[in-house]
Structures are given as C-alpha cells and as structure tokens.
Amino acid sequence: MEDLQKLIERHQYVGRAGTAFIYGILVSIAVNFFWTPGHIYSSGITGLAQLINTLTARYAPIQLSTALMLFLLNVPLFILAWVKISHRFTIFTIISVALASIMMRFIQPVTLTHDPLICAIFGGAINGFGTGLSLRYGISTGGLDIIGIVLRQKTGAKMGKINISFNVLIIAAAGFVFGWPYALYSAVGLVVNARVMDMVYTRQQLMQVMIVTDRPKSVTDSIQNHIRRGITIVHGAEGAYRHDEKAILFTVISRYEMYDLRSAIEESDPRAFVSITESMQIMGHFYEPKL
Incomplete structure (x- = not known):
C-alpha cells in the first residue's frame, strides 16, 4: 500500500513539473508574441517586471530584463508561500517561475501583429489559461497568485477578482508610459486574463x-x-x-x-x-x- 502511495505521489510530481513547463512556454508566448509588440502590460508581478524593464530601458544606464525581474520580485512571495501555504506548493512555484523566466529569455520574440486590441485579448487568454492550469494542478505561477490564495483562504474571493483589484496600478503605469489608449487595452487584457483563469481554475x-x-x-x-x-x-x-x-x-x-x-x-x-x-x-x- 505504501509503495502504491509513493508511486501515485511520484506521478503527481511529474505531472506538476510538466504543468510548470507548459506554463513557462505559455507565459513566454504571451509576453514575447503579444504583450511586448502591442505595448500591453500583464497582470501582477509579470506586469510590474515589464514596467521595470521599460523604465530602465528609457531612464537607466542598465536595462533590467523582464525575465530577471520576474524571478527577483517573486522571492519575498516565495517566503510567504513557504510560511502560509505549504512547502511542496512553494517548491513547485519556484520551479514554475524559474521556468517562465528561462523560457521568456530564450524563446525568441515573434511579432505576429502590432494591433494592441488583438495583443491584449490573445495575450490575456494565453496567460490566463496557463495560470489557471497551473493552479488547477496544485502549483502557482508566483506573484499575485500566492497573495490571492492566502486571501481566498480568509475571504473566499475568486482568484480573478483578486487579481483585478491589484492591477489598477499596472493599468495606470501603461497609461503614463505608452499613452492612455494603451492603458485601456491593458485593462481589456487583464479582464480576459482573469475570466479565462476563473474558467480553468475550477477548484474555486x-x-x-x-x-x-x-x-x-x-x-x-x-x-x-x-x-x-x-x-x-x-x-x-x-x-x-x-x-x-x-x-x-x-x-x-x-x-x-x-x-x-x-x-x-x-x-x-x-x-x-x-x-x-x-x-x-x-x-x-x-x-x-x-x-
């Protein structure tokens, strides 16, 4: 019986690692194929990493990449997850964020279109699907997902709604950096991201x-x-x-x-x-x- 339980757990670990790999590919496609060409900001920590990348490219002597900042900004949230959620959850979260950062760095950007509305919708849908899939199989994509899970345990609020509440700053940043029409396009992307996430993450x-x-x-x-x-x-x-x-x-x-x-x-x-x-x-x- 113990051997069977170990086999099941090993199978679950492999499945979660595979899901983290799929998420890394999906978020890289969303950022490199849609959001960056369309000047669209993502939700949460990914959006903040994009903002830092844009601002350092314009005003600082050294440009900090989105991939690097995505991982560094998540480090304090890894600690929160370790303390408030579970150690196993945190380990797989670190794996998923690390894979996303690596994929974002090495998957070469492909400009399919510069239309900001198309980029917002498809980028949000792809990222929302990847995030929801990860959460459904017991791993997190880091950032606001961790905060969302902790708050949902206390309040019962849905992940997508929690994400939207944290992203007003990201929308405002898109307006200041790229112009207010792009802030509205980013808002569309955030709503699509949240809706797709809630559709896929059926545990909540x-x-x-x-x-x-x-x-x-x-x-x-x-x-x-x-x-x-x-x-x-x-x-x-x-x-x-x-x-x-x-x-x-x-x-x-x-x-x-x-x-x-x-x-x-x-x-x-x-x-x-x-x-x-x-x-x-x-x-x-x-x-x-x-x-």
Whole structure:
C-alpha cells in the first residue's frame, strides 16, 4: 500500500513539473508574441517586471530584463508561500517561475501583429489559461497568485477578482508610459486574463448539490468515498407522484469535483434526482485540500 502511495505521489510530481513547463512556454508566448509588440502590460508581478524593464530601458544606464525581474520580485512571495501555504506548493512555484523566466529569455520574440486590441485579448487568454492550469494542478505561477490564495483562504474571493483589484496600478503605469489608449487595452487584457483563469481554475467554483433518493445511506457512503465533503440528510420527504418515501441530501462541492460526484451517484443510485446550482457565497467552514 505504501509503495502504491509513493508511486501515485511520484506521478503527481511529474505531472506538476510538466504543468510548470507548459506554463513557462505559455507565459513566454504571451509576453514575447503579444504583450511586448502591442505595448500591453500583464497582470501582477509579470506586469510590474515589464514596467521595470521599460523604465530602465528609457531612464537607466542598465536595462533590467523582464525575465530577471520576474524571478527577483517573486522571492519575498516565495517566503510567504513557504510560511502560509505549504512547502511542496512553494517548491513547485519556484520551479514554475524559474521556468517562465528561462523560457521568456530564450524563446525568441515573434511579432505576429502590432494591433494592441488583438495583443491584449490573445495575450490575456494565453496567460490566463496557463495560470489557471497551473493552479488547477496544485502549483502557482508566483506573484499575485500566492497573495490571492492566502486571501481566498480568509475571504473566499475568486482568484480573478483578486487579481483585478491589484492591477489598477499596472493599468495606470501603461497609461503614463505608452499613452492612455494603451492603458485601456491593458485593462481589456487583464479582464480576459482573469475570466479565462476563473474558467480553468475550477477548484474555486463552488456548486450546491441537492439529491433526492430512496437510498440515502448508499449515496452518502459513495460520495464520501470519492470526495471529502460533509452531507446534510433530510429524512421523511415524499414523492408527489407515487407517494413513496424519499430523503434529500444537501452538500457543496467545487466544480473540479463534478466528475467524482457523478461517478458516486452512478455507483450508488443511478435513478436519483440531482439538482446542481452555482453557489454565490459560502459562510462557515468549507474544506479545501492542501496545495
């Protein structure tokens, strides 16, 4: 059993390392193919690194590259993640940021277009997909992702919304450096980035589940064998058509756990009636697996 657990963990580590590599490629494409040619700033620490690169190129004798600043600016946030989140999460975050910096340095820029709107939309979508994919598989891209996770553990706010709240400064910087039309284009890119991130990072999308069944014990056991969720059981419900006795089960899951819920229902009671709705806010304790 221990050997099997070690094999599973090793497989997860390889998968996370592969995801970090994919993220490094995606963020490099976003920066070198779209944002830099279109004079668009990214969100968070990547955007701040771009700003420092632009300002040092204009006003300083030495230009600090975006790739170098991306890593250096993340160092204090690595410490925050080590203390507040987990050591394993921090190690993979360092790997993903390091790979992004390396890829950004060595993938040669290709100017596909100078149209700022196209650059903002496609750069934001590519970066948002890479960031959401990384978070979905338990690693971070550094920067505001780390701050966002810490704050989300306290407030329950979504990652994309947290990112937008931190990026007003980046938009203003784009306006001062490139002109206010580019600030608006950067804002479009940030919104696209946040929306795509929220679409991909489904662990934070919470769903309320209502199950009507005549096998409450079987369904409850099956769900809790698949996912770690509390369930409230209401006994004594009655079907209006046949007047047979039913029970109603209530629980809350993340969208990421939808497949496991469906498998559990199919195993225990394929004839159960299941209603799933998006949950706007959760008050009280909601278990989240450690990253």
